[in-house]
Amino acid sequence: MAPDAASTAPASEALDRIKSIVGDKGWSAAPDDQAPLLTDWRGHFSGQCALLVRPASTEETAQVMTVCAEYGIAVVPQGGNTSMCAAATPQPHGHEILLNMGRMNAIRDVDPLNYTVTVEAGCILQDIQAASAEADRLFPLSLGAEGSCQIGGNLSTNAGGVNVLRYGNARDLVLGLEVVLPSGQVWNGLRRLRKDNTGYDLKHLFVGSEGTLGVITAAVLKLFPLPKDVQTCFAAVRDLDAVIELLARAREASGDAVSSFEMIGRFGIDLAIKHISGITDPLQERNDLYALIEFSGARADSGMAGNMEAFLETAFEDGLVLDATIAQSDAQRGNFWKIREGITEAQAVEGGSIKHDIAVPVSRVPDLVRTATQAVVDFMPGIRPCCFGHVGDGNLHFNFSQPPEMEKKAFLEHWHDVNRIVHDIVVEMGGSISAEHGIGQLKRDELHHYKPDLDLDLMRRIKAAIDPKGLMNPGKML
Ligand code: FAD
Ligand code: 2HG
Ligand code: ZN
Numbered sequence: 001m002a003p004d005a006a007s008t009a010p011a012s013e014a015l016d017r018i019k020s021i022v023g024d025k026g027w028s029a030a031p032d033d034q035a036p037l038l039t040d041w042r043g044h045f046s047g048q049c050a051l052l053v054r055p056a057s058t059e060e061t062a063q064v065m066t067v068c069a070e071y072g073i074a075v076v077p078q079g080g081n082t083s084m085c086a087a088a089t090p091q092p093h094g095h096e097i098l099l100n101m102g103r104m105n106a107i108r109d110v111d112p113l114n115y116t117v118t119v120e121a122g123c124i125l126q127d128i129q130a131a132s133a134e135a136d137r138l139f140p141l142s143l144g145a146e147g148s149c150q151i152g153g154n155l156s157t158n159a160g161g162v163n164v165l166r167y168g169n170a171r172d173l174v175l176g177l178e179v180v181l182p183s184g185q186v187w188n189g190l191r192r193l194r195k196d197n198t199g200y201d202l203k204h205l206f207v208g209s210e211g212t213l214g215v216i217t218a219a220v221l222k223l224f225p226l227p228k229d230v231q232t233c234f235a236a237v238r239d240l241d242a243v244i245e246l247l248a249r250a251r252e253a254s255g256d257a258v259s260s261f262e263m264i265g266r267f268g269i270d271l272a273i274k275h276i277s278g279i280t281d282p283l284q285e286r287n288d289l290y291a292l293i294e295f296s297g298a299r300a301d302s303g304m305a306g307n308m309e310a311f312l313e314t315a316f317e318d319g320l321v322l323d324a325t326i327a328q329s330d331a332q333r334g335n336f337w338k339i340r341e342g343i344t345e346a347q348a349v350e351g352g353s354i355k356h357d358i359a360v361p362v363s364r365v366p367d368l369v370r371t372a373t374q375a376v377v378d379f380m381p382g383i384r385p386c387c388f389g390h391v392g393d394g395n396l397h398f399n400f401s402q403p404p405e406m407e408k409k410a411f412l413e414h415w416h417d418v419n420r421i422v423h424d425i426v427v428e429m430g431g432s433i434s435a436e437h438g439i440g441q442l443k444r445d446e447l448h449h450y451k452p453d454l455d456l457d458l459m460r461r462i463k464a465a466i467d468p469k470g471l472m473n474p475g476k477m478l
Contacts, residue, residue, distance in 0.1 A: 009095050010050045014071040018053060018097070021063045026103070028052045037081055037098060038090065041145075042348070045086035045441055048094030049076070056103045058178060058186060058217040065215065066184030068097060074474050075099050075182075077211035079153025080124070082145035084357065087157065087210045087440030091475050101152050104217060110135045115223040116175060116192050121152025121216045128221070137223035140167035140259075144341040152216045158208035160436030162340075165392035166259040166296075167224065169436065170207065176220035177203040182213075182467040192220050205462065210438050211473040213466045227259070227296035231304040232333045233312060235324035236287035237263075240366035242320040243291055247362065247392055249320075250293055253311035257304065260294040261392030262340055267401075268388045271346035272339045279338055283323050291391075292340050343388055347401060352408040353386065354418045356398040358426045359435035365391060369398070372425045376400060376418055383418075395435035398422060419446060439477040447477065 019027050028034060029051060039046045050073070055061040068075050074096040078088040090096045104122035111117070112135045119128055125146040132139040141154060143161035153159075155177070160169045167173065176191040189203050206213055237243050243263055250258045266288050273279050283290075295304040308326060315321040327333035347353045360368045373385050382403030389397040400418060402411035423433045427450050439447050448456065456478075463470075463478055 007095070010073045010097070011071055014067055014073060015051050017067050018051065018064050021067070022053055022055055022060050026054050026056060026060065028054075034098070037078060037100060040086035040089045041082050042084065042086070045089045047090035047092050047096075049090045049096055049098035050094055052098045052100060054100050054103045058104075058180065061099070061104075061180045061215055061217055062184050062186050064097070064099070065180050065182060068471055069183050069469065072469055072471070073097055074471050075215070076473050077101065077152070077156070077215050079122070079150035079156070080145065080148040082149045082153070083157065083440055084355070084437040085434075085440030085442035087438055087473075087476050088153070089441065096474070099215060101150060101215070101217075104152075105150075107131045108218065110137070110223075111192070112137055112223070114192055116220050117223055118176075118190065118192070118218065118220045119151055120218050121150060121155075123151050125149050125151060125154060132223050133226055135223075136226050138226045139173075139221060139223055141170055141173055144344060151219060151221070155207050155216055155219060156209060156211050157438040158436070160390060160393065160395060162260045162262060162390065164390060164395075164436075165261060166257075171204065173222050174203060174207060174219055175222060177206055177216055178218040179206050179214040179216050182469065182471045186217075187214070190218055190220055205466070208438070210440060210477050212463060212477055213472055215472075225298040227298055228300040229297040229302040229304045230259075230294060230333075231296075231308040232260075232292070232294045232327040232336055233308055233324050234282040234327075234336045235291050235293065235312065235315075236283055236285070236322040237289045237291050238320055238322060239289065240369055243289065243391060244362060244365055246291060246293075246315055246320050249315065250295070250311060253314075254295040254304065254307050257295050257297055257302070257307075258293065258392065259296040260292065262292040262389065263391035263396070264290045264292060264340060264343070264388045265386065266290070267384055267386050268343040268347075269339055271350055271386065271401075272342040275346035275349040276338065276342035279342060280335060282325050282332075282336060282339070285323055287322055292336055340388070343386070343397075347386055347399060350401050351404075352402040352406075352411040354400045354412070354415050356419065356422045356426075356433070357395070357435050357437040358398050358422065358431055358433060359393065359395045360426060360429045360431035362391070362394040364429050364431070365394060365396065368425065368429055368431070369396070372398065372422050375421050375425065379417065379421055380414060382406070390436075393435070394431075423450065441476055444475075444477060
């Protein structure tokens with residue numbers, strides 16, 4: 001085990017040195033500045049920090065890390081603080097530096113011929129998408145938090161989102177990284193190459209490492225042609241088996257151009273309509289299960305409208321789809337996506353929720369949903385399943401809202417029991433207990449329960465090799 005770097009408060013002379021490295025705009029000890037950054041997005045974890053530090057450059061980050069290494073000060077890297085598992089929330093003792101990357105937000109270069117964009121870690125995801133679109137290119141990573149999450153956070157969590165089945169997750173979208181190591185050294189892996197077989201691919205150690213190995217300061221990301229023909233439909237689907245059959249058919253019918261395939265249960269739609277303003281129900285009749293499906297082609301004449309109509313017509317004739325509507329305008333498409341992406345916020349307003357971000361092989365999804373729903377409802381009658389998500393990747397947000405009459409606190413006391421019921425079934429089916437959100441603080445014990453000993457041992461050895469003093473994000477993941 002790495003030593004606990006955060007067991008004592010940092011020396012004041014170390015903090016003074018850090019302040020002078022980053023200058024007046026680069027640090028704050030004011031409670032008002034720090035408060036929003038010390039609690040996780042879901043509001044379940046809170047911490048304290050010895051100092052909030054906001055470096056403006058790689059050089060400043062490296063100097064700060066050098067001081068931290070010298071004095072043995074622990075560091076919590078932070079992006080947009082939208083983690084679903086409290087991965088960027090410091091611990092309560094207040095001995096850590098909170099290293100918020102938001103000031104490092106330059107887009108260094110867009111190269112449309114190389115199909116790459118080079119960005120600093122603090123760039124907001126939506127700004128990268130916009131800068132790429134201006135160059136007629138697509139940066140396909142897309143998720144509900146894209147207006148506030150940062151690319152450094154996306155890479156550190158290996159984020160997924162709604163376009164993974166076509167373009168891959170964050171790991172698949174990165175060509176190069178620049179990382180400040182716990183020693184203060186800068187590892188320059190900022191390559192723009194699609195081929196490079198010169199030994200271990202070091203960048204992939206940092207992707208998905210949740211700030212436990214170093215601070216990502218910049219990245220080279222892959223771009224794609226900006227789609228010119230996007231067709232989006234909202235379909236009521238007969239049942240879970242029909243969803244999976246539809247997914248397979250959609251790939252064929254579109255010429256493998258499905259860019260999103262999301263599943264939404266009726267309860268999620270009801271919550272979004274109830275709690276988020278400006279949403280309308282796309283279909284007149286109520287049904288239990290829906291799919292939000294998008295086909296996209298790079299050329300304006302890709303023929304996606306015809307593909308989607310033919311796909312829905314056959315699915316309707318075969319009884320897989322009960323009703324469907326294809327978006328006729330950006331506003332209509334926006335409404336479909338607002339429902340889908342509003343569920344997280346709506347579920348938070350509705351009261352306590354116990355979440356599972358799970359993945360199983362796509363063909364096992366119906367079995368998983370039926371078995372695990374029954375097991376949880378048997379455990380707690382009245383609990384409200386809120387199942388939705390990236391079914392195209394076999395990744396569901398298999399969530400539960402509290403029974404309406406129950407106290408939120410009493411409901412959340414069953415968090416661990418409900419997690420165990422679901423995760424046991426998921427693991428039994430060869431699945432993952434964290435498909436895209438990561439581990440952080442929330443799922444650390446679950447990781448240790450389910451991950452084989454040898455996997456954990458290898459992870460610890462990598463950690464010890466890169467961060468021997470245990471300075472990076474202690475208490476998270478490992
Ligand atoms: P933070 O929350 O600030 O940090 C996350 C982790 O990354 C922490 O461990 C932190 O230490 C580390 N970190 C941050 N920046 C750096 C850096 N520069 N160097 C090293 N480590 C760093 N996630 C998905 O995968 N798919 C979704 O569809 C999705 N939808 C969401 C919808 C909503 C409404 C919300 C609130 C969240 C959603 N998330 C989703 C979760 C979250 O947005 C992602 O995990 C995101 O990638 C986190 O980015 P962030 O910048 O907010 O990182
Ligand atoms: C999404 O896909 C996010 O909307 C959040 O990953 C999921 O609220 C959730 O559990
Ligand atoms: Zn998701």
